[in-house]
Amino acid sequence: MTETSLSPADVSRLYRSLRRIRRFEEVTAEIYPSDRIKSPVHLAIGQEQVSAAICDVLGAGDWVGGSYRSHAMYLAKGGSMPAMMAEMFGKDTGCCRGKGGSMHVIDAAAGVMGSSAVVSTQIPVAAGYALAAKRARAGHVVAVFFGDGASEEGCFYETLNFAALHALPLLFVCENNGYAIHEPIARRRARPDEICSVAEALGVPAWRIDDGDVFAIRQTADEAVRRMRKGGGPALIEAKVYRWREHVGPNEDYDQGYRFADEVVPWKRTDQVERLAAMVEPALRTRIDAEVEAEIAEAVRFAEDSPIPQPKEVWSDVYA
Amino acid sequence: MTETSLSPADVSRLYRSLRRIRRFEEVTAEIYPSDRIKSPVHLAIGQEQVSAAICDVLGAGDWVGGSYRSHAMYLAKGGSMPAMMAEMFGKDTGCCRGKGGSMHVIDAAAGVMGSSAVVSTQIPVAAGYALAAKRARAGHVVAVFFGDGASEEGCFYETLNFAALHALPLLFVCENNGYAIHEPIARRRARPDEICSVAEALGVPAWRIDDGDVFAIRQTADEAVRRMRKGGGPALIEAKVYRWREHVGPNEDYDQGYRFADEVVPWKRTDQVERLAAMVEPALRTRIDAEVEAEIAEAVRFAEDSPIPQPKEVWSDVYA
Amino acid sequence: MSTPDAVRPLKYVDALREAVEQEMDRDPSVFVFGLDVDDHKCIQGSTRGLLQKFGSDRVFTTPLSEDAMTGVAIGAAMAGMRPIHVHIRMDFMLLCMNQLVNIAAKASYMWGGQVKVPLVVRSMIGKSWGQGAQHSQGLHSMFMHVPGLKVAAPSNAHDAKGCMIAAIRDDNPVVFMEHRLLYGTETDVPAAPFAVEPGKARLCTRGDDVTVVGISNMVQEAIRAAELLAEAGVQAEVIDPIWLKPLDIATIVESARRTRRLLVVDNGWEMCGASAEIVAGVLEAAGPEAGIRVQRMGFAATTCPTSPWLEAEFYPNPGTIAAAAWKLARPDAEPWVPSPERTRLAYQVQFKGPF
Amino acid sequence: MSTPDAVRPLKYVDALREAVEQEMDRDPSVFVFGLDVDDHKCIQGSTRGLLQKFGSDRVFTTPLSEDAMTGVAIGAAMAGMRPIHVHIRMDFMLLCMNQLVNIAAKASYMWGGQVKVPLVVRSMIGKSWGQGAQHSQGLHSMFMHVPGLKVAAPSNAHDAKGCMIAAIRDDNPVVFMEHRLLYGTETDVPAAPFAVEPGKARLCTRGDDVTVVGISNMVQEAIRAAELLAEAGVQAEVIDPIWLKPLDIATIVESARRTRRLLVVDNGWEMCGASAEIVAGVLEAAGPEAGIRVQRMGFAATTCPTSPWLEAEFYPNPGTIAAAAWKLARPDAEPWVPSPERTRLAYQVQFKGPF
């Protein structure tokens, strides 16, 4: 883990972001067995730092896109928490009005372009946003989040080449948690450690952060995004992380035999939520924690109290 | 150009292969304006050495696959010349019985797995043959030929990874002529010179031969294939070449503005057909040339004399 | 020990598994691959035990590369193997349309009969608990459209086993469509290997008032609808085509000629769907003199929503099927709708997500 | 200088080009990309001059990466641009089915109306001179099947321009299907921009004996068939749906009710095809009391062969269309087949490959 030169305000902002995501997902997992959320949930608990760090260097006018595992990205980029909770409850007030569920979150006003459940499909779509951003010449950038598994799909490579060719302001963010569902990367990739080399060979400068350090990720992203805003073209960040819960659903799954609990130990020891918590002045931390809890409780209340969609709404928005 | 340690017999065999392909395509181009060949022809004139060299190190039980531009591969691997000519004439005796034309040549008995006109589609299909070859444990290998353009399709990368992961006996052969139709590689690829690096990053050892030297290509293939037969896994050869004629059709097209005649000059100067002709003992050369002409004339005669398919044949072979 | 002709109740998922195991036993060229076929969840149990029994050369996962993996399957098939390529959702087959349509379907033909492609592509359709837009599509009509492909859509455990064995033995590419909600359903299934070949539709119920064709799990919902209709005095003849391509249209024509009413209930969209094909095929064959009134039902002409309240509007169900069949059979009577509690299917009550 | 309401004969290819040029003039967010749109052949001329006029930011080629490029088009569209993505063959769209069906078609719906995808996907169908298996497919029914997409299939220069302008202005993904053999055909086309919106089929000829629906270039072949039929005393009403999705079925129903015979001639396969949809849609709406006899024609249920002698069996042509229409209209008369020389189409005589 690196030292950080960030100001206390920066650190506490990052801490709030991490804590919000962690607690939102923990609460989601608690609610889950009640069956009020009839949606497959893919939790990012343990790997929140990637979204928190990357989105910390993005602003209004920048966009993010991702996969079915996008609660973290959505919240970090400023997506509405009540709207996402209501979406998971299938309510009319949900961010997709009950048509997307947990896997398809969007908040266009906040620059969340929408997440997609077919692995890696948002990678080229994000490149399309980046093309539009480049043409608009306002210095905006796009970040697209995807897993190690997504890096095996053809369109990932195709998009790297295109983004490099057109010097698009696109940050590829590979959240490498070492598994695609239950399959370890070594069963899927001949050179598991060479995702960055592939990107470089296709013309996209790439950096890997191995230890999940939120400051290192943020620092790397900050430099890449600054360069990008000036027309420097795409970059890729591969952040090694670890998924603490099962692939889909609210539980742990170390008893399932495909991985063992000792794998998570080093990651829990360096949990970035705890790490940053310890860096924040205690009174402030207490206040942030309380605010986060209140916000989540309010989001849950909003979701519960919201009306269900009218039957006729099945017919709306098929066409724009 | 390298010196060769090949025996005179080897050289004359390679010469015959080169000459056969060159003359077959020249004759095809001559026939073309007569409209007896109602099929788009993609000639390999100028780039025959890749097929000739690679197939020279392959044998019975090995397979090759390729694109719409596959006359060279087909002939070099021992595909029946009359059957291919008859196919271009749309006759019932054609290698596809008139259902494939020039773009879909096949000769299963000779190990030509069939060529496909959708760019890069045969790359993973060849990997399937290689998987079968690996399971059969008889030391057979598969070579798949494709262009620089094909290396931009997602399934190329996907196949590299899979072939490396399973150590498949698959030789990727990229015939890099610098153009996809009329688009130069620099308009399509951010790092035009890094096709080999991409392969390496995905786990496939790769070699580039820049000067079209048939011996260098053969030597590289020979080593790769020997290793492969012993379970050494896939390899990639990128051979730079130049297409002398237009993308599709029988003519030259240096007057079209997308490229200029001086580009071809160095390639014509090092024409491998001429080069090897000069290395073959004159009497033998005369004999080879005469045999080649006779074989081609016979193939044309066969094609012309063959019956046209019966109308009912439109219904055959939809299902096996 | 079961005797060769023993029959026992078996779940759909186990019938699939058993078929594959028996064929792998019989023929060493059969192998199974695809994302996650070898993990502990075993494609919801449908590949359970295969890795242990046959080893990782014949049962293995892949990178996330559906397009190339389909090409690999095709090549291996052309080279003499008999691959079973598995997709946990049919939606992901959209990534391999090029290989399936441009190569697999055409290989035998465009290469003049020199090769064949004995390939099975297994795919599962998801439903409910938030499967939504990209995890619930029944895309069979796209494959039915293409000459050179075959399509199986078994609706019960017996046919799941029999169709799977027929598909594996078939020398052509077969798109094999399963439905997640059928996995837990049981029927009697012979223990010995047997094939349910293409070309023969099944009459599930007999009736003279209306012909109802169901596709995939809609067969089960149509049978439930027929029960409700019977209580209301309408006798519905439910037909399960089992194989969608080749399609046994003759059996449907025969039934529809008799009932003079045809309702086709698909697990997919109507436009250019299997329901359009069946309606068109029947009326083309029977002509106007047969006087057949027709109706199609299928997914709402929308994307699939995730909210359960919206999803309820998206799918046909025994209630809406029964109501539509009633209207066809009794055009002049008052409309009739069975009570909502009666229309719930057993498997819908049992099932709980996520999956 | 042409006045705004000037009409002049224009080729289909030039009508396409003009529509795009006018829309690019009007709206700076429109751009054109795809393999080879900017080379000297300009997609057979249909993008000629655009690069010179609008520059390489708005007219550019791509790597051979149809899947990702479709994603790029979708993203750019969601971000507010109006891309026109060009494929020189419809067959290559099989590489982008995932993006088109799983994202483009569903974006507006699954993301709750927060985004829209104003995208045009141009694609050309090839025919003859050895195009064969992988360069000749009309895959429109696959796209018609999917809610959220629109499909245009203009059969003449006028509609090519009008549909293209409507498609570019549409806020939804439009699959735009062109036919290579139509490129050289001329009709009168207004010089000013105008839109041929979805939802209104065209009556090409009037007749009371039989309704013939043609799709894409089959409209032209059906019109030729109607001429031959007229000489034999049968009056055919040829209908061009122009837009296939949304489809104006009402106009076809109206005509078929009157003629009581419906022949649908598609430039694609029949099974689950546009012809199945039109037949099913008409008979569902009209009911058995309308007494309509129906027939579908389309590609032979095979892969497309390359040999001209086989290809002649693969496609409907004015002769086979006329013979089928005759049989529908005169079921009790002797079969009639126009003489082969009379059935050749003007464009088939002119055309010479390769292309």
Ligand SMILES: Cc1ncc(C[n+]2csc(CCOP(=O)(O)OP(=O)(O)O)c2C)c(N)n1
């Ligand atoms: C194209 C496609 N293939 C398969 C799946 C099924 N699937 C869902 S998640 C997943 C694993 C993805 O792994 P990774 O990209 O590493 O993301 P992670 O879940 O680890 O965050 C798979 C195979 C899918 N959704 N889409």
Ligand SMILES: Cc1ncc(C[n+]2csc(CCOP(=O)(O)OP(=O)(O)O)c2C)c(N)n1
């Ligand atoms: C998937 C696909 N996209 C586009 C085309 C149209 N096309 C035919 S050949 C070609 C260029 C291929 O270039 P390359 O791979 O370098 O092969 P070369 O022709 O130079 O031998 C293109 C784009 C196609 N046939 N298939």
Ligand SMILES: [Mg+2]
């Ligand atoms: Mg992962």
Ligand SMILES: [Mg+2]
């Ligand atoms: Mg090339």
